Amino acid sequence: MEKHTPNEAEAPKTPKLSLGDHKVLVANRGEIAMRIMRACNNLNIPFAAVYTREDNQSGHGDLARQLGGDNCLYRVSSYHDANEIMSVADAAGCTAVHPGYGFFAEDFRFARRVTKRDRSMIFIGPSWKIIRELGDKINTKRLARSLGVPTVPGSDRPIYDEAEAERIAKSLFSFQEQQGVTHPLVLVKASAGGGGMGIEEVYDPDQFRSVYRRIRNYALRQFKDEGVLIEQRIKDFNHLEVQIVSDRTGRHPVHFGTRNCSIQSTGRQKRIEVAPGFAPDTLEYSFDAARVLTDIVDYSLTMATKVGYDNVGTWEWIVTRSGEPFLMEVNTRIQVENGVSACISHVAGRGCVDLISEQIRLGLGEELGYTQAEIATEGVGLEYRIIAEDPANNFTPWVGTIERFHWQDAPWLTMLTHVPTDRSYEIPTEFDPNLALAIIWGKNLEEAKARGLTFLQSIELTGKNTAGCELKSNIDFLKANTEHLLRF
Amino acid sequence: MLNISQLLDTIKAQPYREIEITTPHTGVLTFATVALGDQVQGPQGQWKEKRGTLLATLERERNPKPICSLEKGEICALHTELEGKFVEANTPIATIRHMLTREEVEHIILKKTLYLFRAPERAKYYFTPEVDKKIHAQDQHSVKVRDGMELFIMSRMKREVHLPYTGPQGLIYTVYFKYNENIDAEAPLIGVCTQEQLPAIEEVIMRIKTEWTGR
Numbered sequence: 001m002e003k004h005t006p007n008e009a010e011a012p013k014t015p016k017l018s019l020g021d022h023k024v025l026v027a028n029r030g031e032i033a034m035r036i037m038r039a040c041n042n043l044n045i046p047f048a049a050v051y052t053r054e055d056n057q058s059g060h061g062d063l064a065r066q067l068g069g070d071n072c073l074y075r076v077s078s079y080h081d082a083n084e085i086m087s088v089a090d091a092a093g094c095t096a097v098h099p100g101y102g103f104f105a106e107d108f109r110f111a112r113r114v115t116k117r118d119r120s121m122i123f124i125g126p127s128w129k130i131i132r133e134l135g136d137k138i139n140t141k142r143l144a145r146s147l148g149v150p151t152v153p154g155s156d157r158p159i160y161d162e163a164e165a166e167r168i169a170k171s172l173f174s175f176q177e178q179q180g181v182t183h184p185l186v187l188v189k190a191s192a193g194g195g196g197m198g199i200e201e202v203y204d205p206d207q208f209r210s211v212y213r214r215i216r217n218y219a220l221r222q223f224k225d226e227g228v229l230i231e232q233r234i235k236d237f238n239h240l241e242v243q244i245v246s247d248r249t250g251r252h253p254v255h256f257g258t259r260n261c262s263i264q265s266t267g268r269q270k271r272i273e274v275a276p277g278f279a280p281d282t283l284e285y286s287f288d289a290a291r292v293l294t295d296i297v298d299y300s301l302t303m304a305t306k307v308g309y310d311n312v313g314t315w316e317w318i319v320t321r322s323g324e325p326f327l328m329e330v331n332t333r334i335q336v337e338n339g340v341s342a343c344i345s346h347v348a349g350r351g352c353v354d355l356i357s358e359q360i361r362l363g364l365g366e367e368l369g370y371t372q373a374e375i376a377t378e379g380v381g382l383e384y385r386i387i388a389e390d391p392a393n394n395f396t397p398w399v400g401t402i403e404r405f406h407w408q409d410a411p412w413l414t415m416l417t418h419v420p421t422d423r424s425y426e427i428p429t430e431f432d433p434n435l436a437l438a439i440i441w442g443k444n445l446e447e448a449k450a451r452g453l454t455f456l457q458s459i460e461l462t463g464k465n466t467a468g469c470e471l472k473s474n475i476d477f478l479k480a481n482t483e484h485l486l487r488f
Numbered sequence: 489m490l491n492i493s494q495l496l497d498t499i500k501a502q503p504y505r506e507i508e509i510t511t512p513h514t515g516v517l518t519f520a521t522v523a524l525g526d527q528v529q530g531p532q533g534q535w536k537e538k539r540g541t542l543l544a545t546l547e548r549e550r551n552p553k554p555i556c557s558l559e560k561g562e563i564c565a566l567h568t569e570l571e572g573k574f575v576e577a578n579t580p581i582a583t584i585r586h587m588l589t590r591e592e593v594e595h596i597i598l599k600k601t602l603y604l605f606r607a608p609e610r611a612k613y614y615f616t617p618e619v620d621k622k623i624h625a626q627d628q629h630s631v632k633v634r635d636g637m638e639l640f641i642m643s644r645m646k647r648e649v650h651l652p653y654t655g656p657q658g659l660i661y662t663v664y665f666k667y668n669e670n671i672d673a674e675a676p677l678i679g680v681c682t683q684e685q686l687p688a689i690e691e692v693i694m695r696i697k698t699e700w701t702g703r
Binding site: 052074075076077083084086088197221222267396397429431433466 | 512513514515548549551574579611617641643644645646647648649670673
């Protein structure tokens with residue numbers, strides 16, 4: 001992969017503007033839209049926002065009107081329609097588009113269109129070429145292997161042919177048997193999927209074909225692409241990630257440490273994130289945990305430097321019980337859980353860190369202005385994802401109307417939610433029923449956990465669905481798993 | 489069995505419905521040469537390939553999108569104050585007063601005659617691959633359903649669960665949902681008639697054909 005020189009390739013045709021001369025279109029919804037709006041507000045950058053008919057009660061609309069006035073909010077037919085985003089950006093006179101996460105955040109065609117159209121704008125994210133290269137899990141795997149970065153054994157491109165899929169699965173089962181794995185497993189996943197959706201394990205080689213067909217059909221329905229990836233399923237691992245930040249030069253990426261995202265739903269969707277990723281000073285591990293953290297940070301920075309990574313991004317890792325790290329993928333966007341890294345970080349002379357503000361500032365062309373040596377971390381951060389779902393029933397989403405949502409505020413707590421607390425709120429079925437993110441800081445893991453439990457116990461969350469059944473949430477699941485955080 | 493004559497009389501007493509025309513997406517709106525009280529046409533042709541009367545054009549990203557009348561009728565509201573303005577998605581631009589067609593009356597009466605299997609929750613619905621294949625190869629009348637049969641996949645927030653059919657054994661007479669569209673809770677998914685009901689249903693259709701002179 002060639003090193004990319006983003007500033008030359010992506011330079012907008014208009015003269016360079018100062019931050020306050022820009023106007024950002026917030027092309028997302030819910031809590032991330034609210035965080036982007038607040039970040040723009042803190043940077044004194046005007047913004048425009050969008051919402052859909054289904055989202056007319058979402059708190060992100062309220063905040064947009066509050067911070068940007070009535071005229072900054074536009075109703076669109078869909079968040080997935082790029083034409084709508086461009087149309088609103090033009091009508092509002094925006095100079096940049098922030099995609100948030102999901103939707104267009106990792107769509108290189110969208111990023112390219114934003115920067116290459118006649119009225120070009122800035123895509124607040126990595127340059128489209130980097131999204132294209134690293135967004136492709138296969139390319140990422142090849143790049144990683146070329147740099148000596150360990151990756152999970154398996155297919156190195158999407159598979160569309162059943163016979164080929166079976167051959168790969170067979171070889172992965174044999175490989176594991178040769179390695180002495182007593183219960184070999186193969187993972188089949190939709191190559192166009194993400195966020196833990198469209199993934200199934202195969203225990204028995206004879207079952208492979210039916211699982212393959214099921215995932216292929218699911219992928220076609222949900223992602224309009226029936227390609228699947230087939231990999232060795234590594235069991236008993238921790239899921240870690242490294243937060244990378246870089247300016248448009250792509251020359252001197254820095255990291256904001258590691259996160260541990262191992263507490264997940266059965267569908268492998270994250271539920272609690274902790275920063276830093278391990279606690280070698282207070283917990284015992286069967287491997288050198290401090291060394292693993294250093295290794296994954298070094299590997300991630302090596303790759304980021306190699307490609308000239310030019311905005312925020314996350315390198316996702318699997319760490320086995322024996323302490324072996326394998327790169328899973330690179331998320332070329334801001335992550336939901338960015339706040340958990342930010343809450344433990346300080347930059348000398350600048351104080352607290354807001355990674356979304358950093359993303360906007362750097363995306364609009366400002367220099368990073370600090371080095372790795374000036375970044376320090378203090379304490380432990382936790383993030384709880386509060387979701388209307390039934391953990392006892394395979395984390396099935398719950399849909400209905402929230403009647404009351406209340407919690408006890410605290411100086412160590414940052415609550416991020418689009419759910420209005422002054423009125424009832426019907427959860428739209430078009431989106432995941434994520435209700436809030438709670439970010440908690442403690443001076444050490446024990447204090448963070450204790451504060452986390454105090455917060456969870458303070459939550460009042462009630463509602464009913466159309467059948468009159470009570471709201472189901474994952475709060476008890478979060479409480480039960482707080483005890484196990486960072487243990488391996 | 490329903491009293492078809494009575495039902496037809498009720499419909500004949502109020503044979504209109506008002507259709508609100510809204511913008512499908514954002515863009516700059518330009519009205520066509522239409523005015524309040526004008527008669528407009530809906531899509532025509534064997535496959536409805538000829539679009540209805542042009543009401544307005546919505547331009548977005550230099551692509552003009554014609555907004556046409558969806559049914560035959562009379563323009564009873566027109567929001568000309570939006571001329572030349574950038575409008576949001578789902579903005580009402582006109583209302584058409586439309587007299588019910590024979591097919592619409594059939595549709596109304598069939599909904600009262602058939603056994604309706606309804607969506608338990610707001611979600612997207614699909615037939616299972618086997619049933620889908622059969623419907624594509626033949627038609628929905630070829631699918632016999634019985635209580636407990638795995639008929640649907642219910643998809644909500646990208647999670648899929650199988651939804652078995654519950655109700656009397658019979659044939660799928662009408663399909664009320666479209667793929668990739670969200671269906672509200674309690675909206676009908678399919679209309680089912682038993683083999684014995686089939687002649688009676690066909691008679692209902694015949695009576696509407698002869699008695700409804702709406703179009």
